[in-house]
Amino acid sequence: MNKLHLFGIALIPAFIFVGCADEDAAVSEPTPLSWDIGDPTVTDYPEDYYAGGLLGTTSENSSTAFKQPSKAVVNADMMQAFNEGEYLFEKDYNTNTEGAFHGLGPVYVRRGCLYCHPGYGHGARQIDYKADTHRNGYLLVIYDKTTNAYIRSVAGMPQTGAVKPFKAPIDERQIKIAWNNYTDEWNNQYPDGETYELIYPEVTIPYSAYYAPVVVARGGNDVTLSEAEYDNDIDVRLESTIGIYGTGLTDAIPDDDITAQWKSESDYFNRIGKTDALNPAMWDQTTGTWKSYYSNSLQGDGTKYVRRYTYAMSRGPILDAAGANAIWNITNVTRSDRRYHYLDLAGTYYATKSSQDPEVQAGFTEYINRIDPSNAHPEWHTGNLEQDIYTYLTSKQLDPEMTDAQYKNLMIWHRGLAVPAARNTTSEDFKKGKELFTQIGCAACHRPSWQTGEDHIQDPAKFFTSDSDMPRYPHQKIWPYTDFVQHRLFMKNDIRTGWCRTTPLWGRGLAGKTGSGTERMHDCRARTVEEAIMWHGCKNEGGTSDAYNAVVKFRDLTKEERNQLIYFVESI
Amino acid sequence: MAAFAAVLSIGFASCTSDDDADTTIVAGTQTGIEKACSDWKVARANWENTEAFLFGAADVYSIDPHTDTWPVAANDLADVLRDERAMSNLDNFIKTANSGILGYHGLEYVLFRQGQPRKIDQITNLEYNYICAVAKDLYYATATLEAAWDSNESNAERHQIALNYVATHNSINDDGDAEGALGAFQNFGKAFKNPGTGDWETALDATLEIISGCQDIIGEVGDSKIGLPYTGEDATYIESPYAYNSITDFYDNIVSCKNALFGSKGATTPSQQSLIYFCQHAGNATLATQANTVVTKLEAALAKIKAMKAPFALYYSDDSCKAAIDALGELDDALGDMAETLKGYAGNDVVETQCQVINENYVDQVVLATYRALADSALKLYESIVNIKN
Numbered sequence: 011m012n013k014l015h016l017f018g019i020a021l022i023p024a025f026i027f028v029g030c031a032d033e034d035a036a037v038s039e040p041t042p043l044s045w046d047i048g049d050p051t052v053t054d055y056p057e058d059y060y061a062g063g064l065l066g067t068t069s070e071n072s073s074t075a076f077k078q079p080s081k082a083v084v085n086a087d088m089m090q091a092f093n094e095g096e097y098l099f100e101k102d103y104n105t106n107t108e109g110a111f112h113g114l115g116p117v118y119v120r121r122g123c124l125y126c127h128p129g130y131g132h133g134a135r136q137i138d139y140k141a142d143t144h145r146n147g148y149l150l151v152i153y154d155k156t157t158n159a160y161i162r163s164v165a166g167m168p169q170t171g172a173v174k175p176f177k178a179p180i181d182e183r184q185i186k187i188a189w190n191n192y193t194d195e196w197n198n199q200y201p202d203g204e205t206y207e208l209i210y211p212e213v214t215i216p217y218s219a220y221y222a223p224v225v226v227a228r229g230g231n232d233v234t235l236s237e238a239e240y241d242n243d244i245d246v247r248l249e250s251t252i253g254i255y256g257t258g259l260t261d262a263i264p265d266d267d268i269t270a271q272w273k274s275e276s277d278y279f280n281r282i283g284k285t286d287a288l289n290p291a292m293w294d295q296t297t298g299t300w301k302s303y304y305s306n307s308l309q310g311d312g313t314k315y316v317r318r319y320t321y322a323m324s325r326g327p328i329l330d331a332a333g334a335n336a337i338w339n340i341t342n343v344t345r346s347d348r349r350y351h352y353l354d355l356a357g358t359y360y361a362t363k364s365s366q367d368p369e370v371q372a373g374f375t376e377y378i379n380r381i382d383p384s385n386a387h388p389e390w391h392t393g394n395l396e397q398d399i400y401t402y403l404t405s406k407q408l409d410p411e412m413t414d415a416q417y418k419n420l421m422i423w424h425r426g427l428a429v430p431a432a433r434n435t436t437s438e439d440f441k442k443g444k445e446l447f448t449q450i451g452c453a454a455c456h457r458p459s460w461q462t463g464e465d466h467i468q469d470p471a472k473f474f475t476s477d478s479d480m481p482r483y484p485h486q487k488i489w490p491y492t493d494f495v496q497h498r499l500f501m502k503n504d505i506r507t508g509w510c511r512t513t514p515l516w517g518r519g520l521a522g523k524t525g526s527g528t529e530r531m532h533d534c535r536a537r538t539v540e541e542a543i544m545w546h547g548c549k550n551e552g553g554t555s556d557a558y559n560a561v562v563k564f565r566d567l568t569k570e571e572r573n574q575l576i577y578f579v580e581s582i
Numbered sequence: 583m584a585a586f587a588a589v590l591s592i593g594f595a596s597c598t599s600d601d602d603a604d605t606t607i608v609a610g611t612q613t614g615i616e617k618a619c620s621d622w623k624v625a626r627a628n629w630e631n632t633e634a635f636l637f638g639a640a641d642v643y644s645i646d647p648h649t650d651t652w653p654v655a656a657n658d659l660a661d662v663l664r665d666e667r668a669m670s671n672l673d674n675f676i677k678t679a680n681s682g683i684l685g686y687h688g689l690e691y692v693l694f695r696q697g698q699p700r701k702i703d704q705i706t707n708l709e710y711n712y713i714c715a716v717a718k719d720l721y722y723a724t725a726t727l728e729a730a731w732d733s734n735e736s737n738a739e740r741h742q743i744a745l746n747y748v749a750t751h752n753s754i755n756d757d758g759d760a761e762g763a764l765g766a767f768q769n770f771g772k773a774f775k776n777p778g779t780g781d782w783e784t785a786l787d788a789t790l791e792i793i794s795g796c797q798d799i800i801g802e803v804g805d806s807k808i809g810l811p812y813t814g815e816d817a818t819y820i821e822s823p824y825a826y827n828s829i830t831d832f833y834d835n836i837v838s839c840k841n842a843l844f845g846s847k848g849a850t851t852p853s854q855q856s857l858i859y860f861c862q863h864a865g866n867a868t869l870a871t872q873a874n875t876v877v878t879k880l881e882a883a884l885a886k887i888k889a890m891k892a893p894f895a896l897y898y899s900d901d902s903c904k905a906a907i908d909a910l911g912e913l914d915d916a917l918g919d920m921a922e923t924l925k926g927y928a929g930n931d932v933v934e935t936q937c938q939v940i941n942e943n944y945v946d947q948v949v950l951a952t953y954r955a956l957a958d959s960a961l962k963l964y965e966s967i968v969n970i971k972n
Contacts, residue, residue, distance in 0.1 A: 043854055046865035047933055050926020069925065071787075072794035073637035093805035094815045102647075102682050104655035110818035111653060121680065124647065142680050144644030174661055380657070416816070523781040525641035 055435060058444075058458065061516045061582065062429030063486025066259045069431050075520045076130035076255045080428035082481035088422050095423025098416055099123045099130075103341045105173050107380050113343040113411030115173030116351065116403065117360070119149070119165075120340050126251040130427070131526025132518070133250040135534035139185040139213075141171045145527060147251035147534075150180070151506050152215065154226040155245050158507050162232060163225040163359040165352055167339060175373025177221050179360055184219035187248070188212045192502055195550055200565050200572075206544055210502050210535045213246040222363040225356065232356060247506050248533040249321060253526065254333065256516055257319070258425035260490055261328035262462035262483040265316035268494050271457070273298050275495055287556065289496045289509040292323060306330055309347045309471035318494050321510045321532050329469035329480070333424045337412070345412040347473055351403060358404070365399035374399050382409075418479065426481040430517045432489070434581040443578025446571055451560035455512045457493040462486045491515035491582060499546055500553040505532050508553075519580035539576045608710040612702045614970040619699040619825075621963040625720075626686055626827060628956040630834030632727070633799040634842040635949050637791060638770035638781075639730035643748055645723045647681045652821045654691040655682030663708045672715035677751050685723075688716050689967075690824050697826030697893060702970075710971055717964040722747050724960040728953040733771035733945060740957065771945045777938070785937035786928055792857055792944055793921045796839040797914055800883075803832050804910030808890075811898035812907060820895050828894035832906070833887045838952070839913075840880055845943050847951040852877070855943035860936050861920060872920040879913040886910075 060067045065085075068078035083092050102122040103114040111122075119141065120126055126133050126147035133147015140146060150168045152161050160166050170182035192208040199205045217224065217237040224235045224244065235243065272288065276298050279287035285295055294301045303314035304326030315326035325331035338345060339352035353360045364370045378390050378398065385391055386409070390402045434440045447453055465482045467474055474480060496509040510532060521528045529537055536542035547561030548554075555561070564572065629650065632640070640646045658680055662668050668675040676684060692713050693700060722743050729737065729744035748767045773780025774788050782788035807828070810819045821828060841847050845856025852858040861873035886909040891897040927933040 043859075044863045044865060045860070045932055045936060047869075047927060047930060049866065050923055051929070052926065053928075069922075070794060072791045073641065073781075074794050074798050077798075089805070090809070090813060090815070093801075094810055097806045097810060097819065101653075102651055102655070102680075104653060104682050105657040106653070106655065107657075109653060110816065114655075121682065128644070129641065140678055142678055144647055144681075173657075419815070523637075525637070 053436060055431075057487060058489050058582070059432050059435045060487075061432050061489045062256055062259050063462070063483065063488045065483050065486050066256065066428050066488065067431050068428040071430050071433055071520060071523075073129070073523050073525065075430040076253060076427070076517065076524050076526065078255075078428045078430075079426050080258070080481060080483070082258075082483055083422070083426035086478075086481045088426065088481055091419040091422040092426050093423075094416070095419040095421070095426075098337070098412075098420045099127075099423060103343055107383075113341070115171075115342055116176040117169040117173070117179060117353070118171040118340065118342050119167050119169050121171070122341070123336070126340075127254055127526075129521070129524035129526035130255060131253040131521050131524055132529070133534065134527030135529045135537070136187060137189065138187055139170070139182050141169075141182060147527060148248045149251075150185070150213075150215070151247040151249050153245060153247075153506050154228075155243055157226070157228065159227055160355055161224055161226050161244065162356040163220070163222050163354050165339070165354055167352075173377075175370045175377055176364060177367070177370065179221050179354065180215065181219045181221070184216050186214045188214075194544065194547060196547075196565065198544075200569075202569060204569060206540055208535075208541055208544060209537075211248055211533050212503060213248055215246050217241065222354065222359040225359055245506075247503065249505065250527070250529075250532060250534045252513060253517060254424060255427040256429040256488075256490060256514065257328050257331075257333070258427065258481065259429065259462065259483050259486065259488045260318065260460075260492075260494075260514070261331075261425065261468075262465035262486065263318070263460050263488075263494075264463035267460065267463070268316050268318055269300065271493050272300075272495055275493070287497075289323075289507075291507075291509075292317065292496060304330075304470060306470040306472075309473065310469070311472060313470060315468060315470055319511075321505060321513075322507065323496055323509075323511050326470055327468040328425060329421060329467065329474050330471040334421060334471070334473075337417070337420055343411045344408045345417050346410045346414050347471060349408045349410060350406045351408070353403065361400050361403040364403060365396045370399060371395040378402060418474070421474065422480060429488070429490075430520055432516075432582045433519065434577070439574045439577045440581050442571070443574040443576070443581075446567065446575045447578055450563035450567070450575075451557070452575075453491075454560075455493050455495065455497055455557065456491040456515055457512075458491055459487055459489045462488060489516060489582065497556040498553060499555045499557060500548045500551045501535075501545055501555075502548070502551050503533075504551065515579060515582055519582070539579050540572070543576075604706065604708050606707050607703055608705045608707050608970065609972050610702050610705065610710070610970040611972065612699070614966070614972075615693065615702050615705065616699045618963065618966045618970055619693050621959070621966045622686070622689055622693055623825070623827065623830075625956070625959040625963040626690075626825075627830065627834045628952070628959045629686060629724075630831050631838045631841065631847070631952050632949075632956060633802075633835045634838035635792075635795045635952075636798065637795055638774070639727050639768070642768070642770075643726060643730070643751070645727060648751070649685035649720055649723050650687070651681035651685060652687045653682070653818075654687045655680060656691065659683040659688065659691065659712075663706075663712060669708065669711065672711065673718070676715050676719045684716055685720060687821070689713055689720070689963075690827075694824040696824075705970070713967050714964075717960075717967045721957065721960040721964045724953065724957040728950065728957045730767070730769060731771040731774075731945060731949045731953055733769060733775055733950075735769070771950060774945050774949075775938075775942050784928070785934050785941055786924065786930075788941045789857060789937040790921055790924060792842050792940075793917050793924075796842055797917050797921075799835050800839060800910050800914045800917070803835050803887075804907045804914065807832060808894075808898075808903050808910075809907050811894075812903040814899070820898060823895045826893040826895055829887065829890050829892050832890075832894075833884065836880070836884050836887060836910075836913075840884070841948050841952065842944065843876065843880065845940070846947040847955065853943065853947070855939050855947070857940050857944075860940060861924070864933075864936075866923070869920065869923050872916065872923060875916045876913070876920055879909065879916045883909040883913045 065082045066080045070078050079092050101111050103111045105114050106112040128145040134145040136146050164179045168180050170178050170180050172178040189209045192210050217240045224240050225232050276295050288295050292302050304317045305312045305314050317323040317326050319325040319331040338348045342351055390398050462483050465484045467477050467480055492512040492514045496511050498508045530542040546557035636646050692709050725740040726744040726747040729741045735741050745767050777785045843858045845853035858873050861869045886906040890902045890906055891900040
C-alpha cells in the first residue's frame with residue numbers, strides 16, 4: 011500500500027549529537043530529529059467506503075466517530091443549530107424549575123439521552139436495571155403473553171424514575187436480570203472443533219414492584235390482574251437502544267423503495283411456499299401490500315407513511331420517530347406540540363393511584379407551587395388534593411419546557427449525524443469477508459446498499475414543513491446493511507412478538523472505541539459478532555430462524571473464513 | 583438572564599424550610615471553606631486540563647458524566663439532604679446516584695455563591711457530610727483515571743481504588759457490594775501504547791486519536807460553552823456559574839490541547855517526542871506548514887480566551903467572546919487539515935514507528951502526568967473539605 015520512497019538513513023529516529031567544544035551544551039541540546047516521509051498515499055476508495063454516501067460520510071474513525079456532522083449540515087449552514095442540538099442531547103435534564111435543562115418528570119425513563127446512547131451508539135449489556143446507570147440503554151418491555159400487547163397500567167416505555175413527591179411506576183430495585191447460558195443444536199461447537207458461548211437474559215419484575223395495579227386489555231376491556239395471574243401471564247423483555255448516526259440518511263430512502271423491498275421478499279417467500287414469512291400485522295403476503303402504515307392524527311393530519319424505524323417498526327419518517335418522541339417521553343420534558351405527560355398506556359392508572367396516595371398528597375402543594383408559582387393553572391391549586399393531582403398529571407395544557415427552537419435544533423442534529431466511513435476496505439480480508447457475506451446469505455436481509463431519493467422532508471407530526479428546515483441527502487448511495495424488513499430468529503426469550511426489523515450494521519465496529527456498548531442483538535445478548543451470528547441459527551425455540559441456512563453455511567466455513575466475515579462486519 | 587439569576591438564588595432554601603431537615607450549622611471556620619474553595623479551583627483546573635483526552639476510561643467508565651455533569655440538579659440535591667436513608671449510607675448512595683448532584687459542580691454549588699466562598703455560618707452539617715462524600719468519590723474517580731492510563735501500574739493503592747471503582751460504580755446492591763462483574767478493568771495506557779491490543783489498530787490510528795480528542799473539546803468550548811450563550815441560543819448554558827470560573831475553564835481546556843500536541847504537561851514548546859514536532863520535521867512541506875499553523879492558531883486561541891471579558895456569566899455576549907469563538911474555529915480547522923494529511927500515511931513504516939514514540943510519550947508525559955496531578959489535587963480537595971470542620 012505504501013508507495014513512498016523511503017530514505018533508509020532517516021528510518022531510525024535516533025538522537026544525533028553534534029561535536030561541540032561545549033560538551034554540556036551538546037548533551038542538553040541534541041540536534042533536532044528529522045525524517046523524510048515523502049508524500050502521502052492517495053487511496054482510491056471503493057464505493058462502500060462511503061457508508062453514508064458523499065454527503066453523509068465522515069472519515070473520522072476515532073472515539074468521536076459517531077458524533078460528526080455530515081457535509082449536508084455544513085452545506086446547509088446549520089452548524090450552529092447542530093451544535094445546540096448536540097448539547098441538548100448530551101446534557102441531563104433536571105428537576106430545577108427554571109434555567110438550563112429543567113423540566114424532568116414527574117416520572118421519567120432517564121434523565122438524558124447519553125445514558126442509553128453512550129458515545130451516541132448502542133447501549134451496553136447490564137446485569138441490573140438502574141435508570142441512573144450510564145450506558146444502560148435498556149427499555150423494559152412488559153407485555154401480556156396471551157395477546158403480545160403491552161400492559162396498560164405502565165407506559166410503553168416504563169418509567170422507574172420519579173420526582174418527589176411522585177413515585178416511580180416500577181420500583182427498579184426489585185428488577186432482576188439473570189444471564190443464563192444457552193446451548194444450541196450444535197452444542198456450541200463448529201465442525202472444526204472450535205467452540206463458542208451463548209448467553210441470554212431472563213428478566214423478572216415481581217408484582218410488588220408495581221405502583222399501580224397491573225392492568226391488561228382483553229376482549230376490548232381493561233382487566234386488573236391478581237398476583238397469580240400476573241406471574242402466569244406477564245413476560246418481561248429488554249430492548250436496547252441502537253446508534254443514532256445515519257438515521258437521517260435512511261430517512262432519505264423513498265417510501266416506494268422500502269415497499270418494493272417488502273414486495274420483493276414477499277414474492278420470493280410465496281414462491282418457495284413460505285407464506286407466513288412476513289409479519290402479518292405489517293404486510294399482507296397474499297396481496298403483496300401493506301397492512302399497516304405509520305400515521306399521526308394527534309399532532310399531524312393522519313397521512314400514511316411507510317414504516318422504517320425501531321425493532322417493532324413502530325415508526326415512519328425520522329422527524330416523528332424514536333428521537334422526536336424520546337426527547338419528550340423519556341424525560342417528560344414538554345414542548346409546544348406535546349403539552350402533556352407520558353404516563354401509563356391507558357392514561358389513567360398512574361394518575362388515579364398517585365392522586366389517592368396520602369404521601370403524594372402530603373408533598374403535592376410544595377411541588378405544585380414550585381412548578382406553577384404564579385398560579386397560572388388555578389385548576390391545580392383548588393385545595394382538593396386528589397382532584398388537583400389528577401388534573402395536573404393528566405393535563406393537556408402543561409407549559410412547554412423545551413422551546414420550539416431547541417426542538418428544531420435537536421432534530422437538525424439528529425438528522426445531521428454522519429456515518430463513519432467503512433474501514434479496511436482495500437484489505438484482502440475485507441474483500442474476502444464481503445464476498446462471504448453475500449455468498450452465505452447474510453446480505454439477503456442485511457441488504458448492503460440503498461439509493462436515497464429527492465429527500466423532501468416528511469414529518470407526520472407536521473412540526474417541520476419545509477425542505478429548508480433540515481439537512482438533506484438527495485441521491486446518495488448509502489450502505490446501512492439492512493432491508494428494513496422484519497424477520498424472526500426464534501431465539502430463546504425472543505423479542506416481544508418475535509418480529510424484529512433487521513438492524514443496520516454500519517459503524518458498529520467502532521462501538522468500543524467510541525465508548526458505546528459493543529454488544530449486539532436487541533437485548534445485548536451477543537458479546538461479539540460471532541455470538542450475534544450464532545444467535546441467528548436457532549431452530550429449537552418454537553420455530554426455525556429465517557437466517558438458519560446462512561448460519562449453517564457459516565459453520566461450514568474454515569476458521570480463517572469465519573474470521574474474514576467477522577472482520578468485514580466489524581469494518582463496515 | 584432573569585431565569586439564571588433565579589436559579590442562583592434558590593440555594594438550599596427548600597432544605598432550611600423543611601421541618602425534617604437537620605439545619606444545624608457545621609462547626610468550622612471561614613478559613614477552612616476558603617481553603618476548600620481554593621483547592622476546588624486547583625482540582626477544577628486539573629480536570630479541565632484533561633478534556634483533550636476524554637476518550638478511554640473517562641468515557642467507558644462514565645467518569646466524565648459522573649464527575650462533570652452540569653447543570654446542578656439543585657432540587658434533587660436538596661431532596662438528598664432530607665433523605666435519611668441516603669444520608670446514612672452516603673458513600674454507597676453516591677456510587678450510583680444522579681450525576682447532576684455529584685462531582686465538581688455539586689461541590690461548587692455547596693462551596694460557592696456569586697464567585698465567592700459561601701459563609702461558614704450558612705453551611706449545614708448535612709451539607710458538610712454530603713460534600714465530604716462527594717469529594718471522596720471524586721478522588722476515587724480521578725484515581726481510577728490515573729490507574730487506567732498507568733501502563734506500568736506503578737501505584738498499587740490507586741490501582742486498587744480503580745478496581746473497586748470499576749466493580750461498583752455501574753452496579754451495586756443496597757449494601758454497596760458489587761453485583762456481578764461487567765467487563766474487567768482495562769488499562770487504556772497499555773492499549774494506546776500497543777497498537778492492535780485494544781481499540782487502536784495501528785500507532786497512526788492512536789496518534790490521530792490525539793488530534794480528535796483535541797478537536798472534540800475545541801469544538802465544545804467554541805461552539806457550545808462560549809458559542810451558545812454568545813449567539814443567544816440559550817444564555818442559561820453557562821458552566822461553573824457559581825464560582826465564576828468559566829473563562830478559566832475554557833482556557834484550561836485549550837491548555838489541555840496544547841499539552842497533548844506539544845507532548846508534555848505544562849509544555850511551552852513542542853518536545854521532540856510530540857506530534858507537532860514530528861509534523862514540523864517529517865520532511866513533508868505541507869505537513870510542516872499545517873503543524874506550524876496549528877501552533878500559531880493554538881496560541882491565538884489561548885490569547886483570545888484570556889482576553890475575554892470576565893466573568894463570562896455576566897459578559898457572555900461581549901465581542902471578545904466572538905473573537906475567541908473564531909480563533910477556536912480556526913484552530914479546529916488547522917487540526918483537521920493536519921489530521922487529513924496524516925491519514926494519507928497509513929501503512930508508512932516511518933510514520934508508524936514515530937507515531938509509536940509519540941503515543942508512548944503522550945500516555946506517560948501528557949495523559950498519565952495530568953491524571954496524576956488531577957488525582958493528587960482531588961485528594962487534597964477531599965482533605966481540605968474534611969478539614970472545614972474543626
